[in-house]
Amino acid sequence: xxxxxxxxxxxxxxxxxxxxxxxxxxxxxxxxxxxxxxxxxxxxxxxxxxxxxxxxxxxxxxxxxxxxxxxxxxxxxxxxxxxxxxxxxxxxxxxxxxxxxxxxxxxxxxxxxx
Amino acid sequence: xxxxxxxxxxxxxxxxxxxxxxxxxxxxxxxxxxxxxxxxxxxxxxxxxxxxxxxxxxxxxxxxxxxxxxxxxxxxxxxxxxxxxxxxxxxxxxxxxxxxxxxxxxxx
Numbered sequence: 742x743x744x745x746x747x748x749x750x751x752x753x754x755x756x757x758x759x760x761x762x763x764x765x766x767x768x769x770x771x772x773x774x775x776x777x778x779x780x781x782x783x784x785x786x787x788x789x790x791x792x793x794x795x796x797x798x799x800x801x802x803x804x805x806x807x808x809x810x811x812x813x814x815x816x817x818x819x820x821x822x823x824x825x826x827x828x829x830x831x832x833x834x835x836x837x838x839x840x841x842x843x844x845x846x847x848x849x850x851x852x853x854x855x
Numbered sequence: 856x857x858x859x860x861x862x863x864x865x866x867x868x869x870x871x872x873x874x875x876x877x878x879x880x881x882x883x884x885x886x887x888x889x890x891x892x893x894x895x896x897x898x899x900x901x902x903x904x905x906x907x908x909x910x911x912x913x914x915x916x917x918x919x920x921x922x923x924x925x926x927x928x929x930x931x932x933x934x935x936x937x938x939x940x941x942x943x944x945x946x947x948x949x950x951x952x953x954x955x956x957x958x959x960x961x962x963x
Contacts, residue, residue: 774951783955784899784944799951831898841887841948846898 743767747832747847754822754854762817762850764832770845772835773815777801777828778849784831790815822854857882859947861954868935869962876957878945879927885948888921888928893942893956902943903930935961 748763766773774789786799790809804826806818815834819826832847858881868874878888889904905912905919905928912919916935921928928947932939940961945954 781958784953786951789951843889843901843904844891844899844946846900848898 745832745834745845745847747830747850749850750848752850752852754819754852756822756824756854758822760819760822762819762830762832762852764815764817764847765813766815766834766845767813768834768836768845769812770834770836771812773809774799774833774844775805775807775815775817776831776833777826778831779828787817787830819852824854826852827854828852857885857947857952859945859952859954861945861957863957864955865958865960867960867962870935870937872935874932874935874939874959874961876930876943876945876959877927878929878947878954879925880947881926882947883923883926887948888919889946890917890919890930891944891946891953893944895941899944932959935959937961937963 745766771792775787776784778784785801787801787805788799788807790796793809793812796807796809809815830850833844835842835844861878886907890902891899892902893899903914903917903919905921916933918931942956942958944956
């Protein structure tokens with residue numbers, strides 16, 4: 742049982758490039774979400790999903806796309822990278838249906854856009 | 856949606872002293888209040904949580920109290936140790952929106 746797995750751990754992009762951050766969980770969790778964490782800052786919600794085929798925007802969705810074709814995977818796509826997207830990205834999941842339960846986080850992806 | 860405010864943003868205490876972090880929430884329907892600890896360079900991890908049918912929960916040196924009437928809940932750490940130094944996040948109804956975080960520094 743690996744929990745929540747994010748890849749890659751580190752990435753450097755040039756301005757304008759696109760890429761996909763991968764997130765997979767093996768706990769059969771319905772709910773998954775993406776956050777960005779800037780230095781010294783909190784967790785800001787980018788997008789989230791309450792089940793396969795269902796996604797919604799969070800606090801800072803601009804410049805990012807998501808899809809949820811399976812329960813396990815929730816990739817985050819950067820469409821055209823900008824220096825303002827330099828940050829640490831965390832994926833999280835939780836189960837329990839409508840009963841609120843603990844969120845499990847991936848190890849994070851440190852992204853630098855130059 | 857739920858709005859969670861967390862105070863203070865930074866907190867320095869001497870080793871052995873107690874630390875208290877407070878969060879307030881807006882949605883009276885919220886029923887689950889977790890606290891996460893994030894050590895430097897690592898992922899946030901749950902350290903304690905409380906549900907709305909309980910007023911207080913304790914786990915060794917950490918405790919959480921909940922005041923549903925006032926819509927606030929607090930994390931209490933007693934006998935602080937250097938390894939308690941980290942950023943702490945609260946959340947209400949668990950999982951989408953977190954407080955802004957409190958950086959706790961325990962001075963040896």
